[in-house]
Amino acid sequence: MYQEEVRKLQEIIDDSRRIVFFGGAGVSTESGIPDFRSAEGIYHQHYKYAPEQVVSHSFFKAHPDVFYEFYKEKMMCLEAEPNAAHRKLAQLEEAGRLTAVITQNIDGLHQKAGSKKVYELHGSIHRNYCQKCGRFYDAAFVKEAPGIPRCGCGGIIKPDVVLYEESLDSMTIEKSVRAIAEADTLIIGGTSLVVYPAAGFIDYFRGRHLVVINKSATAREVGAELSISAPIGEILGQIKVK
Secondary structure (H helix, E strand, C coil): CCHHHHHHHHHHHHCCCCEEEEECCHHHHCCCCCCCCCCCCHHHCCCCCCHHHHCEHHHHHHCHHHHHHHHHHHCCCCCCCCCHHHHHHHHHHHCCCEEEEEECCCCCHHHHHCCCCEEECCEEEEEEEECCCCCEECHHHHHHCCCCCECCCCCEEEEEECCECCCCCHHHHHHHHHHHHHCCEEEEECCCCCCCCHHHHHHHCCCCEEEEECCCCCCCCCCCCEEECCCHHHHHCCCCCC
């Protein structure tokens, strides 16, 4: 399937030397990680509290026990493995074709697949810090801790993920915008371009080729040279790295 689209994408990639990939939740759904906004996504499931309320800064402060119950069950998929999209992007980087992955995901699967230059706009479940003393804890410690994960000093551990009401890291923003501005090809994948300010970063692209690969329509028209409505792993998995 999608033979003509894949052929065109192959031509674009063969013609590129500075590819940047900008990805969202759809990149990881093929690894079994639920997204938020699709019909089967977390936002459409029923909880005592709205999911977008639970993953807010104020809710974490007020109800860390409820936050962690939800977070551990729905957002910490530690058993997930990289799919064809993650692996192909890592191969493109190793071949010197791809200069950066910019992701809205917090699962760390790009790094697990071998990608080196990954800008995590919304942080990572694999970095966790004591709010009192700053000591680092990995994801396994947080996942396995009963109830609220606490440091040896007694402080509550907070995941290094950007919650609602929190700002994106300014250094990550700066590096992401610079990578996009210097790219000759931008591939947008697995995102409906709903979440701002991240979705606005693509306005800095001035290169030759703009590609969108997403199962559903994107929330904004970006003037893509090539748009493919399909699972991203299925498409990138067919690309040959030369």
